[in-house]
Amino acid sequence: MTVITPVRARLVDGRLQVYDLADPAVTGRLSPAAEFDLGDADGRIEGWAVTRDLRRLVYATTDDVRCVDPDGRPLWRLDFGPRPEQRIVNARVSCAFSADERLLWVYRPDAMAMRDKLDRWLVLDAATGALRAEAELLSVGHGGEHFVEPDGEHMLLDVGEGQDGSRVFRGRLTETGIELRDDLWDDDRTVIGFAPDGRHVMTVHHEQEDAAFHTWPDGAVTARVPLAAFGHEWGDAVVEWAGGYLDGDTAVVAVAGEDEETEEEWYQHHLVDVHTGQLRGAFPAAETRHAYDLEPLGDGTWLRTDDDGRLWRHRYDGA
Numbered sequence: 001m002t003v004i005t006p007v008r009a010r011l012v013d014g015r016l017q018v019y020d021l022a023d024p025a026v027t028g029r030l031s032p033a034a035e036f037d038l039g040d041a042d043g044r045i046e047g048w049a050v051t052r053d054l055r056r057l058v059y060a061t062t063d064d065v066r067c068v069d070p071d072g073r074p075l076w077r078l079d080f081g082p083r084p085e086q087r088i089v090n091a092r093v094s095c096a097f098s099a100d101e102r103l104l105w106v107y108r109p110d111a112m113a114m115r116d117k118l119d120r121w122l123v124l125d126a127a128t129g130a131l132r133a134e135a136e137l138l139s140v141g142h143g144g145e146h147f148v149e150p151d152g153e154h155m156l157l158d159v160g161e162g163q164d165g166s167r168v169f170r171g172r173l174t175e176t177g178i179e180l181r182d183d184l185w186d187d188d189r190t191v192i193g194f195a196p197d198g199r200h201v202m203t204v205h206h207e208q209e210d211a212a213f214h215t216w217p218d219g220a221v222t223a224r225v226p227l228a229a230f231g232h233e234w235g236d237a238v239v240e241w242a243g244g245y246l247d248g249d250t251a252v253v254a255v256a257g258e259d260e261e262t263e264e265e266w267y268q269h270h271l272v273d274v275h276t277g278q279l280r281g282a283f284p285a286a287e288t289r290h291a292y293d294l295e296p297l298g299d300g301t302w303l304r305t306d307d308d309g310r311l312w313r314h315r316y317d318g319a
Contacts, residue, residue: 006097006148007033007050008295012309014038016057018050019311024299030311037072046143047094051101058104058126060093062113065106067129076129080108080115096146098155102126103173105155107144119144121157121180123173135178139167147191150198154217158191165206166190170217184219193244196298200274202251208238211253213274223277230255230270230279240267246296246316249274252283254291267291287312 009018017032034054038045041059048059056075058067067075091112096105104124110116119137124130141159148155149170157169165188170181189203189212201216212224227234230253237257245251251274256267267290269283288294288304295303301315 007052007054008303008311009048009050010305010309010311011038011045011048016048016050016059017309018054018057020052020054021297021313022052024297024301024315027301027313027315029306030313034070036068036070039072041066046092049095049097049104051097056126058095058097060095060106062091062093065093065095065104065124065129067126078106078124078129078131090142092143094144094146096148096155097126099148099150099152103132104129105146105157105171107141107146107157107159109141109143109159111140112142119159121169121171121178123171123178133173133177135171135180137167137169137180138182139169140164141167145191147194149217150194151217156191160190190241192241193296194298195245195274196248200245202244202274204239204241207234208240209234211239211243211251211272213251213277223273223275225253225272225277225279227255229277230268232257236260240291242292243269243294244296245274245298246271246302247298247300250280252294252296252302254294256291269294283316285314287314 007018007020009016016036018034019030020033036057044061045059050057064079066077091109094107104126106122108120110119119139119141121137122134123132139159141161144157144159146157154172159167168184172179188206190206192202194201201214204211210224210226213222227239237255240254240256242254243252251272253270253272258265269285271280271283285294293304301313304312
């Protein structure tokens with residue numbers, strides 16, 4: 001059971017630049033493997049997903065989900081219905097392909113977008129855009145992030161509700177609809193990502209007071225790393241909702257705060273043993289622009305984005 005490393009994409013000047021990360025030996029400044037010309041849709045795009053063969057892009061706006069080919073030709077479109085009279089800007093639709101890319105999961109923040117009282121989760125046929133199933137979520141979110149589970153069936157959705165915390169849902173398409181769970185943890189946790197083998201998951205408490213590592217799919221905590229372990233107190237610093245698995249044994253945890261004298265913001269990435277929670281030292285990532293700019297890929301490499309929006313891939317050499 002292995003987590004599939006998807007492609008990555010960056011929206012630059014109306015074009016979605018797509019990077020193929022299949023070969024871990026390729027490092028340095030990466031060149032896009034494909035580009036999708038989105039034209040005047042650029043300013044309305046809230047989320048996207050690209051197939052591994054780079055032949056189909058799905059992108060979401062407040063009003064619809066569209067599938068296009070690399071030339072921008074439409075393949076299908078699902079309209080969400082009449083626009084609400086009043087919208088909240090801070091509400092973002094997101095989407096993700098299933099592991100086999102036959103399904104597309106779509107999170108719709110209907111409550112904040114003034115479409116309904118609660119949010120909705122949709123499952124579409126990825127080839128045609130036909131609606132396969134939908135479920136009402138007990139959330140009023142600003143946005144949601146999907147995490148493809150390596151079992152090929154389940155999808156995780158982490159919905160951010162601002163100061164009200166996060167809600168994590170686990171879904172699976174069945175013959176009768178979406179089989180849904182929302183009781184994964186007793187406390188309020190944000191999902192950061194899966195381990196390379198899919199048997200562990202990293203989370204950060206919504207109040208940003210610790211990072212934790214859990215066996216999956218039971219969710220049992222195997223290691224918890226409080227903010228104090230990094231030499232800081234809550235209020236002076238926080239554990240950011242960032243980082244992830246560098247490899248099967250090591251994770252990157254980001255800590256950030258503000259200097260009391262200069263009022264300048266700072267951040268530091270740390271290496272942590274995912275089995276014991278033991279700190280392994282600071283992570284040398286001086287090139288990153290902020291705490292969220294570093295994305296570990298689970299194979300010993302990590303990504304950052306330069307000022308031009310291009311991706312760089314680095315390999316951690318243990319130094």
